[in-house]
Amino acid sequence: xxxxxxxxxxxxxxxxxxxxxxxxxxxxxxxxxxxxxxxxxxxxxxxxxxxxxxxxxxxxxxxxxxxxxxxxxxxxxxxxxxxxxxxxxxxxxxxxxxxxxxxxxxxxxxxxxxxxxxxxxxxxxxxxxxxxxxxxxxxxx
Numbered sequence: 001x002x003x004x005x006x007x008x009x010x011x012x013x014x015x016x017x018x019x020x021x022x023x024x025x026x027x028x029x030x031x032x033x034x035x036x037x038x039x040x041x042x043x044x045x046x047x048x049x050x051x052x053x054x055x056x057x058x059x060x061x062x063x064x065x066x067x068x069x070x071x072x073x074x075x076x077x078x079x080x081x082x083x084x085x086x087x088x089x090x091x092x093x094x095x096x097x098x099x100x101x102x103x104x105x106x107x108x109x110x111x112x113x114x115x116x117x118x119x120x121x122x123x124x125x126x127x128x129x130x131x132x133x134x135x136x137x138x139x140x141x
Contacts, residue, residue: 007032010103013076014055015131019123027113027120032103037096043079044094050083051107059100064093072097081128084110 007029011017017028032055037043043054046066054061055078063071063079073079079094084107114121 007034007103010055010057010076014078015076016053016078016081016124016127018127020120024117024120024123027117028105031105031109031113033105035102035104037100037102039096039098039100041096041100042093043096043102044083044090044092046091046093047089049087050080050090051087053078053080053084053105053110054094055103055105057101057103059096059098059102061100062095062097064095066092083107085124085128 005013008022008025011025011029011032012020012022017025020028034057037059043061044050046064056073056075058075061073061079063073065071073094079092080090082088083090084105087107114124
């Protein structure tokens with residue numbers, strides 16, 4: 001049976017944290033709680049205040065946008081980054097389609113980390129900017 005990846009390895013595999021050093025990923029991993037949820041569990045509700053980021057370790061979730069689009073998330077993917085950063089309302093419903101194992105990072109701890117380690121904040125901003133550019137490209141294509 002293969003060894004279970006460490007939290008640091010899981011963090012480094014997430015596109016949001018791409019480019020972080022191993023030491024920086026360790027700082028993020030210390031904030032992450034490993035949580036198991038059952039199929040059918042609602043992780044986020046459109047319009048509600050969001051206070052955490054979810055990173056999928058195992059299982060599948062469905063993200064349902066206000067426009068009726070459904071996106072499936074699997075291992076290594078994440079959701080909740082906008083609410084984590086700005087404390088704003090959730091922009092979609094998210095539900096576990098299967099039993100899942102998640103890493104969950106709370107807004108308060110994450111905000112403290114970004115203040116203490118601005119290089120992590122800069123790397124995350126670069127990643128989010130690239131995602132926004134890609135989303136805009138897909139809309140205009």
